[in-house]
Amino acid sequence: MNTNALLNYVYLFLTLFSHMNYSSELIKGTLKTIVLKLLADNKKMYGYEITQKVKELTGEKIQITEGALYPTLHSLENDGLVTTETEYIGKRIRKYYSLSATGKTKTQEKVSELADFISTMTFLLGIKTKTA
Amino acid sequence: MYCLTNREIEYIFNEIKSNGIEIEDLQLNLLDHICCLIEQNLRDGDDFESFCKKTLRQFYKNELLEIEEETIQLLIFKNYYVMKKVMIISGTLSVAAFITGSICKILHLQLAAPLLFLAIINFSLVFLPLLLIVKIREINANRDKLIIALGTIVGILYCLSMLSLVMHWTMKGPIWLITLAIAFFIFIPAYFFTGIRKPQTKGNTIIASILMVAVTGIQFTLTDLRGKTSDQTSATLGNEALVEKSQPKIKITIPANWKTIK
Numbered sequence: 186m187n188t189n190a191l192l193n194y195v196y197l198f199l200t201l202f203s204h205m206n207y208s209s210e211l212i213k214g215t216l217k218t219i220v221l222k223l224l225a226d227n228k229k230m231y232g233y234e235i236t237q238k239v240k241e242l243t244g245e246k247i248q249i250t251e252g253a254l255y256p257t258l259h260s261l262e263n264d265g266l267v268t269t270e271t272e273y274i275g276k277r278i279r280k281y282y283s284l285s286a287t288g289k290t291k292t293q294e295k296v297s298e299l300a301d302f303i304s305t306m307t308f309l310l311g312i313k314t315k316t317a
Numbered sequence: 318m319y320c321l322t323n324r325e326i327e328y329i330f331n332e333i334k335s336n337g338i339e340i341e342d343l344q345l346n347l348l349d350h351i352c353c354l355i356e357q358n359l360r361d362g363d364d365f366e367s368f369c370k371k372t373l374r375q376f377y378k379n380e381l382l383e384i385e386e387e388t389i390q391l392l393i394f395k396n397y398y399v400m401k402k403v404m405i406i407s408g409t410l411s412v413a414a415f416i417t418g419s420i421c422k423i424l425h426l427q428l429a430a431p432l433l434f435l436a437i438i439n440f441s442l443v444f445l446p447l448l449l450i451v452k453i454r455e456i457n458a459n460r461d462k463l464i465i466a467l468g469t470i471v472g473i474l475y476c477l478s479m480l481s482l483v484m485h486w487t488m489k490g491p492i493w494l495i496t497l498a499i500a501f502f503i504f505i506p507a508y509f510f511t512g513i514r515k516p517q518t519k520g521n522t523i524i525a526s527i528l529m530v531a532v533t534g535i536q537f538t539l540t541d542l543r544g545k546t547s548d549q550t551s552a553t554l555g556n557e558a559l560v561e562k563s564q565p566k567i568k569i570t571i572p573a574n575w576k577t578i579k
Contacts (some may be wrong), residue, residue: 196515232346233353251376257348260391271345276323277330277352278345 229283336381404447441476
């Protein structure tokens with residue numbers, strides 16, 4: 186499953202639950218998985234880039250707030266799932282995040298877990314998904 | 318694309334710091350993020366400072382510090398699970414040591430003493446403090462947190478006083494009396510008056526309080542306030558009985574004519 190598919194899946198799930206008004210709680214629950222998957226597909230990324238990428242992939246339907254993103258990135262770093270490297274952009278420092286070896290394994294687990302959860306919820310709530 | 322000057326970058330950095338962000342990593346991340354947003358969205362002729370403040374305002378609901386609090390919360394949350402695991406492991410080890418130690422004691426094996434000693438130390442100094450930390454995180458009301466803290470202190474002191482009693486440490490008397498005093502005069506009243514106010518805990522609080530007073534009372538009954546502890550007294554009495562039993566009974570018979578002998 187690529188990031189786009191995962192984000193569409195998450196978007197579908199959030200839409201089903203929130204009627205287009207995404208609850209921050211729902212987004213929070215999937216944020217770690219989204220970030221991990223993006224890093225798996227994009228080698229290394231910085232905070233602003235992650236928010237823009239999610240916006241772009243979902244057509245601005247999912248917008249990650251800075252207040253949720255940075256605590257998540259710090260938590261992932263603390264868990265040893267991502268590694269960081271810094272780069273000077275003029276006078277300021279840019280911090281790039283990339284997946285660690287543990288992070289790569291964890292990403293697969295998290296994506297499978299989320300996909301399984303979504304299909305269970307879809308079945309549980311009797312939601313009919315549109316087929317192309 | 319707008320190009321930020323060094324002075325403007327410094328201004329943004331100071332804004333972040335003055336809003337209470339203290340974690341250096343977070344400061345740098347936010348600085349880069351805000352810089353990116355300004356570079357992408359600031360048009361010629363826009364006022365930099367007001368645009369910066371407006372951008373910063375999008376980052377939070379009430380105050381920027383929320384981001385730092387959320388970060389700390391997430392980091393602590395991880396420690397919370399580690400702590401819970403350590404707590405369960407230490408609790409299991411204590412139970413295993415208590416059971417094995419007790420079996421060894423019944424079989425009069427020398428291993429009994431170190432096992433029971435380790436069990437008590439592990440239970441009182443590792444398991445109970447961790448339980449307190451974990452429970453305090455789960456409870457919101459400060460009053461309930463205080464009750465749990467007091468209960469844990471009494472539990473730790475009780476374990477240590479039992480240990481000092483068995484090990485014949487000199488501090489056994491004071492620890493024991495402090496334990497009883499805290500339990501009877503602070504913990505039980507605090508527990509009772511907190512629990513009785515809530516209708517859902519009223520019944521259980523009354524019963525638990527009665528049980529606790531009874532147990533503390535029984536423990537106090539066993540306490541020798543004159544300085545000797547009950548086990549010493551019984552040991553002394555036992556020794557006296559043994560000595561008496563082992564001594565040969567000598568019957569001194571006085572001859573009737575002892576005066577004549579003299």
